[in-house]
Structures are given as C-alpha cells and as structure tokens.
Amino acid sequence: MSGPRWIKESMLRVDHLTMRFGGLTAVNDVSFSVGRGDITALIGPNGAGKTTLFNCLTGFYKPTVGRIGFSPVGALDEAKIETLTATGRKYSRDGAVYLLERMANFEIARKARVARTFQNIRLFAGMSVLENLIVAQHLVLTPASGYGFFGLIGLPSWRHAERAAVSRAEKWLDRIGLTHRADDLAGALPYGDQRRLEIARAMCGNPALLCLDEPAAGLNANESHGLAALLREIRDEGETSVLLIEHDMAVVMAISDHVVVLDYGQKIADGSPAEVRENPAVIAAYLGVEEDEAEELSGEAQP
C-alpha cells in the first residue's frame, strides 16, 4: 500500500461519523484515520465539533451514525472490521479489533486501552497526587488485590503489586517534575501542574491511544514547550500514539505528524502540517473569509 502512514498503518478508523443533538448536527459525516506511532492533531475553530468527536471516540456520547474501528496492537484489519460489523459484537474474540461506537466509556478505557483527558481538568481534587496516579492503575491492581480479599489479609503478592504501582507512579511523577508534591492534594496544584498530572494519570494505565482535549490551554509559552517535548517523548517510546485537540498552532505545527481540520462539524482538510497550512479552506475557516478570497491571500503570500 502507498500513501501516508495514517493510511498504511492506521490504528483508528472513523467512518461517516455523525452526531446530532436534536436539530443540531455537531459532527457531520466525518471520516479519517489515525496512524500508529503518530501524533495526530484535531484542529478547528471554536464550535467545530472537535470535543463532540472526542466524546464519541471515548464513548461519552453514542454517535447517531457511523463506525469507529480501533486496534490497540497490530494493523487495523479491514476484513475483520467488516465481519465484526456484520456480527453485532463489540470486539473480535482475539481482541484485535474493537468497534468503539458500540462500547461503553469505561469499556473503551479498559479493553481497547484508549485514555483521555478533559478540556476542564478532571482530577480527583480531594486526593493526593500520588493517589491520583494509583487510582489510574486500578485495572491492574484490582486482580492483584484478589478483588479486595488478599489485600484485606495483607498477602505479600498484593504488597508487591502495590509497590510496582508506586514505582510506576514515581516514574511519571519524575517525568512531569512533580515528585516533590506527591503527597499534596491534587486540587492544590497550580494549573499547569494539574494539566501535566492529568496526562500522567492517563499514561499510568499504559494506553494504546492517548486522547488529549486542549492540553496546552492556559499554559504559558515555557510550559507549552515542555508539554510538546513530553508528547514527543511519549510518541517516540512507541507504546502510545497521541490524538489531541489543540488551539495553540505553534504546538500543533511543531509536534504533529498528521492534522485533521474540522469546521462546522465537517472535515475540511486532512494531511501533514505543511499541507494543511497551505490549504485555502483551512485559511478561510481560521481567518473567517470566503474560500476564493483565501486562495488569493495564500497566493500573495507565496510568490
């Protein structure tokens, strides 16, 4: 196969996704792919339907129409998606292909390993920073605690599992530079630290796809820079691909491998950052002018 990586090695394929709220169509017939090992950015003006699309992907909304095929490991097998669609099941028996639009939100996080953060930060504010990272490892720790019973009588296997969870949390605390605040309440952290902690918490579950809703919102230039470096590191480690909604164009252009642009619920562009930057429809959407005018503008800009 030829073409860019998000077509050749896709892990997520969204087909004809439509989400209607009563008479309002927030997302209208959107299709795109996300490549494994890419940082994919979803951009668009306010109200373009980015967060709605995110909520459909992570199961917080049930899309009105459309299909979302996902594969946490290996290639996304076209034939398997088709057979799965025909059966009415949520995921294939071997765990290779998931149809996210059929799954509940916690199943998507648990089985398909899609983690997400929120536009308005949702930490467990009354719990300590370390506890936030331990709760994120609930899925591993619960069987290790014998569903509570081994832990109640204090078996060593449980202690061992908890120590492993703490060291994983410590690793992430170190990476986001919050080790010194591990025992403070998460709600007491400054805004930028809370954003980073939410990313670390999502990463503690070892996700295959990390979905970030405006991770750089409210950060200063220095912090955005650090965030971009962190996301690049996460991608380069190869375990986790990243899908993000972002308004900060400097961040988007610097770190993305692939950019999808939405406007009024429809996809208007899809390609590499360089391609998208030249796209007249995108310029029109962002500058708020008609498309032919934008073409003239971009023509002037590039002699």
Add this chain to the structure above:
Amino acid sequence: MNDPLSPVSRALKDGAIGALIVGGLGFPVILFRADPDFNNVLALHFRWPLYFIFVGIGFVLRFVLSLWNARRAPKIEVHAAPGKKRGWLAPAGLAALVAYPLLVLALLGPLPALKWVDTFGVQILLYVLLGWGLNITVGLAGLLDLGYVAFYAVGAYAYALLAPLTGFGFWALLPACGLLAAAWGLCIGFPVLRLRGDYLAIVTLAFGEMVRIVAVNWDVVTHGEAGLFGYPGLTFFGLPFIPGPHGFDAHFGLKFAGVHKLIFLYYLILALALFANFVSIRLRRLPLGRAWEALREDEIACRALGLDTANIKLTAFALGAFFAGIAGCLFALRQGVVTPSSFTFTESATILAIVVLGGAGSQVGVAFAAALIVGSSELLRELTFLKAVFGESFDPTQYRMLLVGLAMVAMMNFRPRGLVSTRQPTILLKDGAS
C-alpha cells in the same frame, strides 16, 4: 478598617436585630398558648414573661457571638501540618471502651450498672457501628443515602423471623442478616445507579419508608405495629442468660444478674464494630476503597480511567448495608422485640447526622459524634436536679431536639467539615508502599 462602628456598638446592633428576629418568629409560637377549658373550648393565654425571656436570650446570644467573631476575625487561620501523629488516642480510647462495662459493674453494682451498660454502652456502640457502615456509603463513596435505616430494619427482621423458623443460633444468623441486608443494598443500588446527589437522596429516602411501611402492613409475616417478639435471645456460646441451673451465671458460679447478658452483648458489638472499622480502614488502602473515593471526587474521570462505576457504587451500597444488617441483628437481640416504629426516618437522619458531624470519611470523628449525639440526648434524662430549679413539671428530655439543633448550628459555624476534617492520604510517597 473602613467600618465606622466599634465592635461593641456593632454587636449591640446585631443583638437588637437578633432580638427582633426572635421576637417576630416567637410571637405566634411562644406568646400564644391555647388550652382547652372545662367546656373543652380553646382559650387563648398570653405568656408575656416567657416571650421576653426568649427575646432576651436571642439578644444576648447574638451579642456575644458578634463580639466573639469580631475578636477572632482578623486572625489568619493556621492549618496544622498534615500527617501529625496522634497515635495515643486510638489505643487509649480502645482501653477505655474495653474497661468501661467492668468498671461500671465494679463501681455501681449489678442493678444500677444495667442502665449505664445498656443505654450508654450498647446503644452508643450500635450507633457507632451504624455510623461506620454509613460512612462507607456516604463518607467514602459520596453516595447520599437517606434510607439507611431500611437495611438496619432488614437485619433486625431477618433475625426475628429466621431465628424461630430455622432454629439456627445467633452466630449462624449474624452473617445471614448482614448478607440479606447487603442483598437489599444491591436491590436499591441497581435502580439508582444513574442518580447522584439530591435525586439519589430522594430515592433512598423513599426506599427507607417503603421498607417500614411494608413492615407495618404485612401482618402475616411482620405482625404489623405489634412487631415480632419471643424469638430466641442471646446465648453465650449456647449458654442462655437465664436464672436457674442451666444458665450462664450458674455455669460460671456467678450470682444471676441481668447485666451479664448486656456486658456480653457490649463486647460482642465492640468486637463487630472494630471489625467494621478494620475493614473500612483496610479497604481505603485497597483499589476498591480508592475507587470509592475517586468516585466521590469525579465520576466521569473514573469512567475515563476504565473504572466500572456501576460495580463500585453497588459494592459501596452493599458493604454499607451489610454492616447495617449486622447492627440490626444485634438491635433485635438487645430489644427482644422488633417493631416498625424503631425504623423511622428519624433514625436515618440521626445516623446521617453522626456521619456528617463526625466529618465524612473519618472513623474516629464518627465514633465521637455517635457518643456525642446519642450520649448527650440520653444524659438529658439524668439531669433530674434541674427539676429543683425549673419546677416539677420540667422535663429535660423535651429539649433534646433543641440541643441537637444547637449542636448542628455550632458545628456548621465552627467546624463546617465535621469534627475530624483532615483527610489522611491512603499512601505516602516517602514511605513507599504502605
């Protein structure tokens, strides 16, 4: 400060406003009193002295409070550093609890000790057990349950019905009562999975009333308002607490005394309450307990992390209900009679007040609050010397609700987050794994 009034004149002004409010509110309530005369016709009396006493009290209290607030207002609140160890409190409290019934028995003798072991020992411990049970649902998982007494009732009725029917002893039925109540906890849990906050409170309130009304009306099984009695009582590992050669006292060569049964019941409840305490403290440090607290903090974030919030809510309901069922079984043993009137909404409200006053989520705070609320209202009965001051018709127990109300207002003013409001993290980085 740009406040032109001095603290005293400000307090005087506040006091006047307070007196006006008390006067306005008390005008119809305190001033008028309607008594039937000989012809059974209501005659209106005016109680001017009493009315002015209340207005005066309103003025003085508001004046003092205003002065007090003015004095402490500019101070900046200094919070104690977290993690301060108060290790002596729990062992000392435990030792006092273990020694209490024997001490009372030694000091007062068997007959007067009965009341002190029963109302101040067994009853308070029952509420501590209930408070710790509800603390799991309300304090840890953040699910506001106003119908908690329903599970208490299920436990009590389960014992009173099953004991004569099956012939099983107390030890076999105790876990059965707990499990039945937990099953009811699951039953109420399923329909309310999607509800939170106010809506959850309304539904659980209705559920609590439903259980009581079924108990009132299902004559064939529950004997209605008359209730169930005559079921087998408490035995000491098979030895009944009865006078005569086959009883507990004869077997151990003691003189028969009713208080022995209550002392045994006291230690039994103490052991079970400590078990409940152990379970909740341990669970807080386990994934399930942390998931409960995470659920209280943010349900949506829980789902995004893959936590099955439905299961987590159900376990919180079921475990809270389990301890209520156990408390209900012990209640049936203590009372010797189970009637629906023991399981009114007031009971739910009292248990919830204990949890809220104690500081939701805190074990020690809940125990103190139980002793305070239940103990103080019982202590009022002991204040017979007040009759000498206020006259023979004065009944201090009539003022119970007034005092509870005052305690609540004082709490909201001085400790709005409960007696013990600092939350200890379940794990600290510097200790490594717990």
